[in-house]
Amino acid sequence: MSAPQEMQYRYPHAVLARGNDKIPTRASMMFYESSRRAFVAAAARYTGLVAALAMALVPFPAAHAAGYPDRPIRLVVPIAAGSATDAVARAYAQELAPILGQPIIVENLPGANGTIGTSNVKRAPADGYTLLLGTIGTHSVNPLLYKNLPYDAVKDYTPVSILSKVSNVIVVPATSPYRTLQDLVAAAKKAPHTLNYGTPTVGSSSQLATEMFRVRAGIDLANIPYNGPSQAAIDLIADRIQVLFDPVINELGNIRSGKVRVLAQTASQRVPALPDVPTVAQAGYPGFEASGWNGIMVRAGTPAAVVEKLSAAIRQAGQSQKLRTIFEGQGVEIVTSPSPQDFNEFLVQDRKKWARVIEESHIAVE
Template identity: 40%
Template sequence: MAFSQLTRRATLMLGLMALSALPFSTPALAQGFPDRPITLVVPFAAGGSTDVVARIVAQKMSEDLGEQVIVQNVAGAGGNLGAANVARADADGYTILMGTVATHALNPLILKTKPYDPQKDFAPISLLVIVPNVLVVNPELPAKNVEELLALLKAKPDEYSYASSGNGTPLHLSGELFKKMAGVSMQHIPYKGAGPALNDVIGNQVPIMFDNLPSSSGHIKAGTLRALAVTTAERAPSFPDVPTVAESGIPGYETYTWNGLFAPANTPQPVVARLNEAANKALKDPAVIERMKEFSAKIVGSTPEELSAHVTAELAKWTPVVRDANVQMD
């Protein structure tokens, strides 16, 4: 065999070996995805609404994907620990995040040291659900609606206080946005969690609170809390008689807790598309729809582009609120 033929053959073999060592092409990766379990990181402790949403959706996604979607709670630093872990994970779709308004809007604005960029370090998958907050008061407070509450606050500035689950939390900043848009003053009393805050509102140590609707709903039904308004643009189906803040004299007011799926940045687009398909299919399951109704979660199910736009809008909305409230944390 001529030397030139040997050279060509050797070159061909080396080329084939090099190709075989490369990662699968994007279409092939998507076609074979997933071939092992997926970890869905919930950046909060088990039992909260974010954890509940994650477990409901993960179960149905597992059925569609043919591999288990395993929920892993990585609590700490207000959601930053779990979110940062996913931002640093391999961009292969096998580690994804249940993101929230805290991980992708508030924490990045509040923290002096930022462990990740909410836009550059993640690939959006789908905005899953929106969970309303609710403005509640102790029944002894002489305010039956938002209009009467505003009258009280304007008549006696800073005499009334409101509780929250902690400095810089979505519930704290819901109160700050309320103050800003209504032009009223009230003192903020931060607690180490929503539970202790709620207990003191029920006990009338603090008269006012913005809370997640799921955790307050039982107390509202029992009469130990009075719901003045929900914070979403539309009324909550589980409490159709409770008006929105916007329709109660503060037009344009809207806050809520939301849950969305994110992968690490640079995750191949076909993998993101497959995860999006499985997540949105799960949200259409009748059993999932009924479970979400139980705690007034509004099902969305979006494209990755729509979730990206949602994060951008949330950052724009909360930036002036965080600045005016002068909330900064290490």
């Protein structure tokens, strides 16, 4: 290949016409080489800028988790302070703080069956620094009973982990003639709609458990509604109502003092606080289980790595022997989810279960 041909090969656009031949000139060659180098440098700078912008725009969950948390975390409890649910939240907060390396500040925002506190978290940033203590009421029952909730229990929150379950006990007055669950069922079948049961609040786990059992046993009971569990328990002791399904933790004192008689418990297995009391399943209704629950939720859109980090921390906290000793002695089962996905699946099944009960029992909020 001649020199002109080689130059033409290397610099095809830097040419000067000479007659019928196109031969590169030295000046044009130098100009082209300089332009080529400038173009390559500019392209490199442009490519680097694009890459940097892309890195800034693409989320990196691992990076979010690595720096999380770097400030205190807020835990919203949509139930009044002093309740059993509040006690569980505060105990977990104490266990989680050293694991996460930041304080967990519990804030009670009760009202409207948990709607006020639950809605507050919906408006918080999706960054993992505002947690919600979701309950059977806020995330399983309310969506089935209320048409105009200010939140969507499915779309607005990401489940992290369940914290605990609380089953109900079936209690009657100490002076009641019923000593077994079968005694109660036989009496209810003999005289339909004459035995009264108390409902602490409409749509509560107590009412749902009662209605679930009523349908399963084929009996008819008269519902007496209350504005809370305390007055219902007082009326039961006074024999103004004949039966009450109430969370174990609420009734342990009355059971141990002999003010009420416990017939059965609605958990899937006997709780350590009442080892001698049969479950409803053991009393003749296989597969029966009705428990309330609470668990941690975050705003939808929270980075997945933050959700996973919280889930792992909760699992670790749930292994605390101190936590288990305190609550299992009160009838509260400390239980955590293997993963956020497991908690989500639990919620799906729980909603289906209570939807059937509400439909069969015609429970409605007036």
